Amino acid sequence: MRDLTARLLEENARDGKFEAMAGLADQLPVVIIAEMLGVSIEDRARFRAWSDAITSNTSSVPQMTPRKEVRDATAALRSYLAEQIERRRVEPGADLVSALVAAHDCDEVLSTEELLAFVVLLLIAGNATTTNLIAMVCWRWRGIRSSMSACATIPR
Numbered sequence: 001m002r003d004l005t006a007r008l009l010e011e012n013a014r015d016g017k018f019e020a021m022a023g024l025a026d027q028l029p030v031v032i033i034a035e036m037l038g039v040s041i042e043d044r045a046r047f048r049a050w051s052d053a054i055t056s057n058t059s060s061v062p063q064m065t066p067r068k069e070v071r072d073a074t075a076a077l078r079s080y081l082a083e084q085i086e087r088r089r090v091e092p093g094a095d096l097v098s099a100l101v102a103a104h105d106c107d108e109v110l111s112t113e114e115l116l117a118f119v120v121l122l123l124i125a126g127n128a129t130t131t132n133l134i135a136m137v138c139w140r141w142r143g144i145r146s147s148m149s150a151c152a153t154i155p156r
Contacts (some may be wrong), residue, residue, distance in 0.1 A: 004028065004032065005024070005028060005112025006045060008023060008024050008027055008028060009024065010022070011023075014025070019134070019140075024134060024138075025131045025132075025134035025135045025138070026131060027048075028032070028078060028130070028134065029127045029129075029130035029131050030044070030047065030048045030051055030123075030127045031044065031048075032130075033123050033126050033127060034047050034048075035095075036095065036104075036122075037084070037095055037096050037097050037119060037123070038088070038093050038096070038097050038098065039084070040136070043050060044082070044124060046076075047077075047080075047123075048063045049073070050073045050076055050077040050080075051077070051123055051127045052073075053069050053070055053072075053073035053126060054070055054074055054077065054124055055124055055127065055128045056069075056070065056074050061140060063086075074120075076142040078116060078120060078122070081097075081116055081119050081120060082116055084097055085097060085101055085112070085116065085119075086110060088101045089101055095154070096122075097118075097119060097154065100115055100118070100119070101115070125149070
């Protein structure tokens with residue numbers, strides 16, 4: 001995680017400036033979750049797009065039907081993850097999906113639908129929560145730095 005964070009910081013710093021949301025907060029959580037789940041590098045852009053589309057459904061009206069793009073992204077993500085779960089049954093890897101599939105197949109701890117729902121929830125909740133946390137830390141740090149600068153200029 002440190003290496004990835006350092007790489008993102010380095011890749012996105014330009015002329016001594018860094019855009020925290022685009023350069024770190026929007027990228028780091030979904031890449032970490034994708035790595036945990038064993039998502040291939042080639043699929044990560046789609047994986048992130050699905051997550052972003054689903055988390056964009058911020059309607060405060062619970063009964064409201066999600067927009068078509070959200071429904072489509074949810075269906076595509078669930079289909080992709082269902083394929084990955086089936087693939088891990090045949091070709092397990094060193095990732096969380098493989099571990100969950102092994103637990104499911106040995107002890108029936110989670111049904112297939114519960115396993116799929118868990119992985120979707122991990123992506124969506126983990127991505128949205130961590131992105132927002134990084135954003136808030138950066139916002140607070142900016143305020144702290146401004147306060148520190150103001151204190152440094154007060155005559156003593």
